[in-house]
Amino acid sequence: MNGISLDDLLPEGLSDRLKRDANGLVAAVVQDAENGEVLMVGYMDDVALARTLNTGRVWFWSRSRQEYWRKGDTSGHMQLTRRVRLDCDGDCVLVEAVQVGAACHTGSRSCFESGGDLRVARRVDADGNPLDDAMPGPASAKQL
Amino acid sequence: MNGISLDDLLPEGLSDRLKRDANGLVAAVVQDAENGEVLMVGYMDDVALARTLNTGRVWFWSRSRQEYWRKGDTSGHMQLTRRVRLDCDGDCVLVEAVQVGAACHTGSRSCFESGGDLRVARRVDADGNPLDDAMPGPASAKQL
Structure with missing residues (x-):
């Protein structure tokens, strides 16, 4: 040992x-x-x-x-x-x-706070219908 | 395209x-x-x-x-x-x-619920002092 x-x-x-x-x-x-x-x-x-x-x-x-x-x-x-x-x-x-x-x-x-938000172009419900708020997370977040 | x-x-x-x-x-x-x-x-x-x-x-x-x-x-x-x-x-x-x-x-x-708890042998505070409850998570959890 x-x-x-x-x-x-x-x-x-x-x-x-x-x-x-x-x-x-x-x-x-x-x-x-x-x-x-x-x-x-x-x-x-x-x-x-x-x-x-x-x-x-x-x-x-x-x-x-x-x-x-x-x-x-x-x-x-x-x-x-x-x-x-x-x-x-x-x-x-x-x-x-x-x-x-x-x-x-x-x-x-966190390392994800540091890297920041990526742009989510589409959000859907379980039936595939688009949600109204198809914009990325917090308005203040750093985005691409 | x-x-x-x-x-x-x-x-x-x-x-x-x-x-x-x-x-x-x-x-x-x-x-x-x-x-x-x-x-x-x-x-x-x-x-x-x-x-x-x-x-x-x-x-x-x-x-x-x-x-x-x-x-x-x-x-x-x-x-x-x-x-x-x-x-x-x-x-x-x-x-x-x-x-x-x-x-x-x-x-x-979750995949972690499926895999389950590993045995944590030691838990300490920020000064390195052992905590009392140095046992793994929930008593019911699957452990190694």
Whole structure:
């Protein structure tokens, strides 16, 4: 066990349920445990997921930097793990976390607030009938 | 323009903002427009994203079947586009949609309800102190 922490090990039985991509990663959606806002999407390998379950803090594998990344270590904007669920086919986890400060590196609360609204040209009801308000979200939102 | 529908075209300026993976895809998180529940994660190429913005219905690119997939065409469990946001680095969209019936192919409302809770071994506060209730989510939840 030289150099291996127990925190890096997945709970028994979980490994077989994960459907990792070609790089050994699953997607991780982080949702604000307090208000349900979707804050960001990152990626986790087995170790990052294990640490997220075992240490109380949310960890990712940074695809751009090719290294482990404990959210908040440089920014102070930690994510504290509250609940983690796997999806039906094992290629994605939903992490409910307490977000300290901003989730986005831009300083926005969420990465989607930062990127902003895309123009939705058509909204319909379940019968396919157009809704009246076929305009994008809040009038103040940044749009393309 | 033979065989090309205007619905398949992204709004001007959006293409340059997308950071697609090696397969030309961005991740798409679908959130229930009515209660904020995260329902599923799929993947979209340019055409699927354009159709989601332009037709009122949510479209994906199915990585397993390698074909376009308009949610609900076989199940009846449509997703009706209400709002779409891009994230800060352009590799993920957050789609708020009205979900008709179940989002998951298993019949569960969400794919995360279907996959279920993973065991969270430790929960801490912002100072790193353990919380008392270091047990996973609802007692009734399926856990590993």
